[in-house]
Amino acid sequence: MDWEDTICAISTPPGEAAIGLIRVSGPEAIRIVQQVFRKKPDGSLEGQPSHTIHYGLVVDPATAEVVDEVLLSLLRKPRTYTREDMVEISCHGSPLLLIKVVNLLVRHGARLAQPGEFTKRAFLNGRIDLTQAEAVMDMIRCKTEAGLKIAFDQLQGKLGKEIKSINDQLLSLLAHIEADIDFSEQDLQVISMEEVKNKLVEVLAQICKLLEGWEEGRILRDGVVMAIVGRPNVGKSSLLNAILQEDRAIVASTPGTTRDVLEDWANIRGIAIKLMDTAGLRNTHDPIEIEGVRRAKEAIEKAHLVLLVMDASQPLQEEDHMLMDLLKAKKCIGILNKTDLSEKIEEKKVVERLPNTSLVRISATKHIGLDLLLDAIRDEIFHGQVVVGETPFLVSSRHRQAIEKAHQSIYQAILAIQSEMSSEFLALEIRTAMDHLGEVIGTTTTEDLLDWVFGQFCIGK
Template sequence: MQQGDTISAIATPQGEGGIGVIRISGEHALKTADKVFRAKNGKPLVMAGSHRAVYGHIVDEAGKVIDEALALVMLAPHSYTVEDVVELQCHGGLMTLRKTLELTWKAGARPAERGEFTKRAFLNGRLDLSEAQAVMDIIQARTETSLTMAAGHLTGHFSKEIQSMRHDVLGMIAHIEAAIDFPEDEVDDILTYDIEKNVVEIRNKIANLLKTAHAGRILRDGLLTAIIGKPNVGKSSLLNSLLREERAIVTDVPGTTRDSIEEYADVGGIPLRIIDTAGIRATDDVVERIGVEKARSYVKEASLILALFDASRPLDSEDAEILKLVRGRDAILLLNKDDLAAVVTPAMLQERAGKDVTVITISTRTQDGLADLTNAITAKVYAGTQAGQEGTFVTDARQAEILRQADEHLEASIRTIEASMGLDFISIDLRSAWEKLGELTGETVGEDIINEIFSKFCIGK
């Protein structure tokens, strides 16, 4: 990839739609666009000025009109990539967009790589690495809370926390280097006391950020949740209730669900990746037996299990098997059909499952208890963190690991102080922590890591 190249790509989802956008960025973006776009006023796009929309047509090499379009001109440095950018707004037909894109390539642009527009925004200083990663998180957000977290990262809330810590660490390094340059001042004891105090404060900040990693990862990627139970206890009804739509077939016939159904649901702002499984029971039906085995495998993979039991029927061997499957797992037990005469009580189920297991009574018919279920799931996800501060949450494993490594260097600096090893050794540990924190914002990160991060973006972003 050459940073100076002019690149182009379709920036909107491919398919039929009212509008489709071709984005062109680079030194020759206007020159490229002028070869495929003919303005109605006959003037070249450079005369339009920045941040102006120009009406005209997409034309091929022979001057044949391909489509009616608008050209949006954004001159450097006031654009997404900090380069000259032209966005061609065409009609959203697949053939129209593909033809227009091919024309931009013939006119001098090359196909953009995954995430290359955002990568250029990062390399040109418009976004730091955390903010750049948040672009895809905004695109992929499945709940309002997930969007709030991503928007907080994009607007720099997380980066400000990191920059503040880096500033404090750099200040300590500067004081140490000054003390080394002027040893006659004999301030080592006072300085090391202050450094140790400041390092402890920074480590506390890191610890608080790491507490958000669990919730942040779930808000970003979703919580894999398996709904299990014996046939006809209301698993598909629960899925429909959580989705607020009739997604799964519901009948009184046991074994209706033979395969697994997977959907995302917004439960209290938390994206649940829900899998509705086949009823777990012994069966001679070959197809249903395959579904039962798949249900067992999903129990092993799921991060959260919603196990349903019928409150109107006595617990039997099939219920006992469900309880055995969820033992030791992160599960919420649901006593369904509480609108009917109860045969099984929460106390009875808890006695079989264990006192530490959460048991909630619900009715998928009347929707009773679903608010309690939402609160229980929210409490599990936000354990140790505070809702409303999602903009500063750690969102992925890479960020969490960098914070842990930075904390290890800070811990090492305290051990160095306690061992009275000298200011220069303390400075080495602090500088390692400073550089490690810089990997979160991209200031000290290697090119291979940058390429890996942006390779996960979609084409056109």
């Protein structure tokens, strides 16, 4: 891939829309666009200032055919997204029309952009670090307000600044240690080993604080999977519909109505949750229902949290007991449904079988107790309210793995001091920690790593 190429791509999502945006970036961006753009009232972009918008027509020079009436944003380097000359063409949002404009640009010297190439150029040209680049896709994909806030903070450099601060502290220590090594024959100590150890302990505490937020950060970004299970006809599908506030699942009094796993996303107390409504679990000879039961058990295995629905208007059945045994090792909330009817369930037996499980009383069809259930779901996942505060959340497993390796190297450096090992060993561990932290922000990279990160992007970004 030649970074001297000028690239172009459609940046708006596929499909019809009022406006479609085409991005062009690179050293020849303005010259290439000028060949197909007729500015009104005069026809040139030459000498026009940066960050200005121009009205005109896209014209095929070979045929003089007018392709579209557009607004063109002229952005001169370095104050652009990529730090290269850029042009953004706002066309009418016809997919066919957008493709015609892109083909014109390619014919006149541009190259189709690779996935994430605009953001990759922003990173390589030093406008953003790697955590900020990854936050671009997190912003696009986030499902909740909290996830959006974390992604925006990361885009603004919050995590990158924290990592750089830790790296700078290690660099300062390393400089002192290497000075000690250089002047060892003169018996001149620049910094004592006790001072180095104390500083490393402080840095280790900062890294531990970052790692502590990993699980919560991952949930806020990616969400969790929650399965709704129970024997047939206890109100699982009614509960799904009540949570989604729409008739997503067919509800009928006939047991076994749900034969497959229905999936949908819901925003519950700021948490993105993938809901799975499963077939009723019971012994059956119906081959289709048997397959539904098998898939329901698979859903239980995949789920981070299980809602066990029981019919409060009936005594506990054999299938209820079987499910309680099946869920003893899972994170679970017990739901006593149909509490608007006369209650016959033995709640004490449920508590005895699932002693560490929260019980919530609801009526899914009457929408009674749903707020209590939603609160219980949030508390079960987060053990209370999660506040996106001053400390940045880790949301990427890549970040976590690199920071854990840095943590291990710093810990080994502290052990090296306690074991009175030579300063060379100490310096090696600190350099290794810095390399791992550099992987997070992109100061230490490989082409494979960059290909993996930016390969997850859409083409126009």
